[in-house]
Amino acid sequence: MEKLLIKGGNRLCGEVTVSGAKNAAVAILPACLLVNDVCRIENLPDIKDVKLYLKILEELNAEVRYIDKNTVEINCTNVSSYVPRGDLTRRMRGSSYLMGALLGRFSCFSVDPPGGCDFGTRPIDQHIKAFEALGTDVDTSRGIINGKAEHLKGGHIFFDVVTVGATVNAMLAAACADGMTVIENAAKEPHIVDLANFLNNMGANIRGAGTDTIKIKGTKNLHGGTYPIIPDQIEAGTFMIAAAATRGDVVLRNVIPRHLEIISTKLIETGVKVSEGEDSVRVWVEDGTVFRRINFSAMPYPGFPTDMQPQLVTFLTTIEGTSTAREGVWENRFRYVNELKRMGANIRVEGKLAIIDGVKTLMGAHVKATDLRAGAAMIIAGLMAEGTTEITDIYHIDRGYENFEEKFVKIGGNIQRVQVVDDSGE
Numbered sequence: 001m002e003k004l005l006i007k008g009g010n011r012l013c014g015e016v017t018v019s020g021a022k023n024a025a026v027a028i029l030p031a032c033l034l035v036n037d038v039c040r041i042e043n044l045p046d047i048k049d050v051k052l053y054l055k056i057l058e059e060l061n062a063e064v065r066y067i068d069k070n071t072v073e074i075n076c077t078n079v080s081s082y083v084p085r086g087d088l089t090r091r092m093r094g095s096s097y098l099m100g101a102l103l104g105r106f107s108c109f110s111v112d113p114p115g116g117c118d119f120g121t122r123p124i125d126q127h128i129k130a131f132e133a134l135g136t137d138v139d140t141s142r143g144i145i146n147g148k149a150e151h152l153k154g155g156h157i158f159f160d161v162v163t164v165g166a167t168v169n170a171m172l173a174a175a176c177a178d179g180m181t182v183i184e185n186a187a188k189e190p191h192i193v194d195l196a197n198f199l200n201n202m203g204a205n206i207r208g209a210g211t212d213t214i215k216i217k218g219t220k221n222l223h224g225g226t227y228p229i230i231p232d233q234i235e236a237g238t239f240m241i242a243a244a245a246t247r248g249d250v251v252l253r254n255v256i257p258r259h260l261e262i263i264s265t266k267l268i269e270t271g272v273k274v275s276e277g278e279d280s281v282r283v284w285v286e287d288g289t290v291f292r293r294i295n296f297s298a299m300p301y302p303g304f305p306t307d308m309q310p311q312l313v314t315f316l317t318t319i320e321g322t323s324t325a326r327e328g329v330w331e332n333r334f335r336y337v338n339e340l341k342r343m344g345a346n347i348r349v350e351g352k353l354a355i356i357d358g359v360k361t362l363m364g365a366h367v368k369a370t371d372l373r374a375g376a377a378m379i380i381a382g383l384m385a386e387g388t389t390e391i392t393d394i395y396h397i398d399r400g401y402e403n404f405e406e407k408f409v410k411i412g413g414n415i416q417r418v419q420v421v422d423d424s425g426e
């Protein structure tokens, strides 16, 4: 087991190159199952969730060839099974996309319920609704999700909630279904657009991704090609907030500034400076800045991302006055607040609202990463705090951020990864 040791107090200054987007990668990798040819994926983040996905594909008999650590070639021509290994798929959320991809390829799937971060209940009723609209019978009665379509055909899908996962699954299945599919109340996240661009690049016919209505004309004739994954909006946003929280000056390279607008807007509201280049963003704090308290709500794109909510709350813990954060996506995404309280933060959670009373400073403490983005928030808290912070359960962080602590160290963060000696006697 490993943990992170962080000595707080350093201003972060310098440049960070942002990696490819995790949530786009975990949608595009299963999409390769729809292609009987070589898909070359570039700007793939070197993270645990991606390695796990490649392993799942290999176990299904896909050929996976690493060109370098961020480029792979995947050939799914020889895949003949629609039953991925449950012990692997249960370890991540993005494995749910195997349902849509295998349905598109074989008109059937048999997949274990997915794992992933714990934010309360994470239903899949909308995924099932989409598959049924395309002519699929779905059975979840025996703990495994089985789907079978006699004739996978286009259909009309209206989502009752805006859901990234079900939108991805509907797109994957519809890309190879017979006829036209219309998805209404679709998610609009950058990774939805990236998946559509990937599939179109391979010969699919998908229009409207990034709007509420996506139209897909199914085709069986997808071909191979090369595709670079978009930069990670959440990694970029995490460094933007870390720069602000340490009163630093950081330039982020390899970003799409449009994807970061809402994060920039909230930071500017607090008094932080942000300027945009063509594919870069600079975030800095001027001497003598008096920060302002803010309120924000985490919402589906183009709203403030729920995956940035813990990081922004962490920054607000030392801004004078009362700020509020409303979680508008997940049932329970405030579990990390107890960890921040150990560091001296003054936060009260009332249902989906966190009320943050600014304190003078955070103090180093022993905390744990309760999930992936909560882990990123703990790193920011450690960098802000007086003294040393120890973060355990960092496997969550490794699932989703490439070379995370190395990137922080390069811009002045004092972070060390150390082995934990298990003295429990077990």
Ligand code: EPU
Binding pocket: 023, 026, 093, 094, 117, 121, 122, 123, 124, 125, 126, 127, 128, 161, 162, 163, 164, 165, 166, 187, 306, 307, 329, 330, 331, 372, 373, 400
């Ligand atoms: N929902 C339903 N029924 C469904 C599906 C979703 O009610 O069938 C509800 C959920 O309970 C939730 C809301 O809809 O309240 C949104 O869920 P969504 O389906 O959009 O989430 P997801 O696809 O499971 C992805 C990301 C999450 C991110 C959310 C929201 C991936 C692999 N995961 O999850 O990312 O928080 O969208 O943007 O793309 C992370 O990267 O740390 C992460 C958790």
